[in-house]
Amino acid sequence: MIKIDGKEVEFEKFPNGELKLIHSSIGEISLLPEIHFKFEDNSDLIKLMFVKNYLDQIHAKGTHLFIYYMPYSRMDRSENGSPFTLKYIANFINYLNFDYVNVIEPHSDVTVALLDRANAHYINFDLIDDVKDEIGFDEDNDYIMFPDAGASKRYNKMKAKNVLTGFKHRDSQTGEIKSLELVGDTSKAKGRKAIIVDDLSSYGGTFIHSAEALRAEGFEEIYLLVCHAENSIFKKDLFKHIDKVFTTNTLLTEQNNWENKKFENQLHIFNIEDVLKNG
Structure with a gap:
């Protein structure tokens, strides 16, 4: 689930599983848009990419991402050569280049350390x-x-x-x-x-x-x-x-x-x- 300024962004799915961003569901963007991201499954990461790229396309500035739960938080290190999955997800979010990132109750300090321009909110x-x-x-x-x-x-x-x-x-x-x-x-x-x-x-x-x-x-x-x-x-x-x-x-x-x-x-x-x- 993704909301911008309190309004949920809508998507449709093509028969082959591809997602279509319904840009009309976004409406008018505020001066400093807040994007609230609730991770429910891996497709939400693709949705987040579409939303941020669309905001870039329409020249939205001051984007503030609220991550309700940081995906893959428990995989916050590499042990015996295991994948450092949290770092991979953090790299993906950093690539999207939000102006601010606020993570709700991160599982460890590693999350905020890996994310650019990020703060933790321990609610x-x-x-x-x-x-x-x-x-x-x-x-x-x-x-x-x-x-x-x-x-x-x-x-x-x-x-x-x-x-x-x-x-x-x-x-x-x-x-x-x-x-x-x-x-x-x-x-x-x-x-x-x-x-x-x-x-x-x-x-x-x-x-x-x-x-x-x-x-x-x-x-x-x-x-x-x-x-x-x-x-x-x-x-x-x-x-x-x-x-x-x-x-x-x-x-x-x-x-x-x-x-x-x-x-x-x-x-x-x-x-x-x-x-x-x-x-």
Whole structure:
């Protein structure tokens, strides 16, 4: 999905799969156009290329790209000669030559380092107060939990009196998480609430292990705040372990499918456009 100044750009598809940009759907361009990019599949990258080249064709200036979720963010290094896929995507976006790029909650610092004229916007810092208000978070007695060292580093400036960090024990052969240990003072845990905070959830395995460790310490209510949630969160057992998931629509597209509606009371989705306006 691509929007320019709040209006969705339309495409048609030829019988052979080629895409046609419906330029009339773009309409009049503002002086400093904002392009909002939501990655849903690989065809969206081709759409982005068509849109930016068309904007160049009509001499639009000051183009500001908002990337809701940076595609291929998890492939942010080359190990044993593996493809450095994030770098390839960053090179592609750099080639399009936007005047400004704003990445919502990047998975690592590598994303912004690879992109030209880019900044990161960590919206979990904006959302955490809304989550606390909704669940009745007690600053003196309830907890925030970061499921690993990476999340702890990313959000270490998030204000909280009681903080726990997860330490994952993995199978050395498969990399599968076998257990998760809590690091920090859990003396106030019994009957309390905990908010797990991270950037991204796929199937939710890390958060299931986190919730199990928290409940073993006596926590009564477990919540999850992740900026990005893939459609796969509905596929396994995440909602059996988490009382409520707070996320945005930067990635989600299937929350209204009939089979996923059963989770609607356990799911709070912030509209990313509203978050950006209010932020």
